[in-house]
Amino acid sequence: xxxxxxxxxxxxxxxxxxxxxxxxxxxxxxxxxxxxxxxxxxxxxxxxxxxxxxxxxxxxxxxxxxxxxxxxxxxxxxxxxxxxxxxxxxxxxxxxxxxxxxxxxxxxxx
Amino acid sequence: xxxxxxxxxxxxxxxxxxxxxxxxxxxxxxxxxxxxxxxxxxxxxxxxxxxxxxxxxxxxxxxxxxxxxxxxxxxxxxxxxxxxxxxxxxxxxxxxxxxxxxxxxxxxxxxx
Numbered sequence: 001x002x003x004x005x006x007x008x009x010x011x012x013x014x015x016x017x018x019x020x021x022x023x024x025x026x027x028x029x030x031x032x033x034x035x036x037x038x039x040x041x042x043x044x045x046x047x048x049x050x051x052x053x054x055x056x057x058x059x060x061x062x063x064x065x066x067x068x069x070x071x072x073x074x075x076x077x078x079x080x081x082x083x084x085x086x087x088x089x090x091x092x093x094x095x096x097x098x099x100x101x102x103x104x105x106x107x108x109x110x
Numbered sequence: 111x112x113x114x115x116x117x118x119x120x121x122x123x124x125x126x127x128x129x130x131x132x133x134x135x136x137x138x139x140x141x142x143x144x145x146x147x148x149x150x151x152x153x154x155x156x157x158x159x160x161x162x163x164x165x166x167x168x169x170x171x172x173x174x175x176x177x178x179x180x181x182x183x184x185x186x187x188x189x190x191x192x193x194x195x196x197x198x199x200x201x202x203x204x205x206x207x208x209x210x211x212x213x214x215x216x217x218x219x220x221x222x
Contacts, residue, residue: 004153033210035210035212041214042212042213042214042215043154043197043199043212044212045209045210045211045212048208048209055208056208056209058209091153091154093153098156098159099144099156099210100156101146101153101154101155101156102153103152103153104151104152104153
């Protein structure tokens with residue numbers, strides 16, 4: 001069964017460092033998403049991406065965040081200068097009709 | 111303000127004890143309502159999509175229903191393996207497209 005793949009499963013970084021979280025969406029999907037879930041809190045929408053551009057973003061997705069689909073298969077989320085409060089699980093999702101989620105990347109900012 | 115509220119926060123059932131989880135929502139321009147299951151340390155797993163009031167979907171021991179203001183996830187004769195967090199999400203019209211808003215989830219514990 002096709003699945004959304006995220007790497008790494010756990011990323012530890014120092015405050016102020018840049019991180020790139022990677023996702024390989026399901027191959028025939030056209031819509032891509034990033035969400036985050038702070039420990040014990042609800043899943044929060046960050047950004048949606050379609051046709052090589054952002055179609056919607058939340059208030060959380062500020063100038064420190066960017067997304068890219070560099071090569072037609074990967075979909076990345078970059079955080080330019082990480083803060084302690086960026087520590088969370090980050091989920092990538094893709095859809096044709098139904099939205100499928102990856103297993104997530106746990107980001108720990110020290 | 112768009113909002114999704116799930117209740118109860120946690121639910122403890124005995125195996126075989128049927129119950130319902132509630133998701134109430136206030137959004138402008140509802141496009142769809144989704145139910146997901148989330149196991150600890152994993153991503154949400156899709157269960158159902160509902161698009162219009164009166165719609166019902168079923169899968170094994172789960173049945174989802176939708177009204178104009180809320181959705182219910184009915185669990186019939188649950189088993190311990192149904193223990194998980196059940197998430198409700200709505201897709202609504204945003205400023206540039208569609209946005210998905212999640213509720214905080216209901217943690218279900220089913221005891222053998």
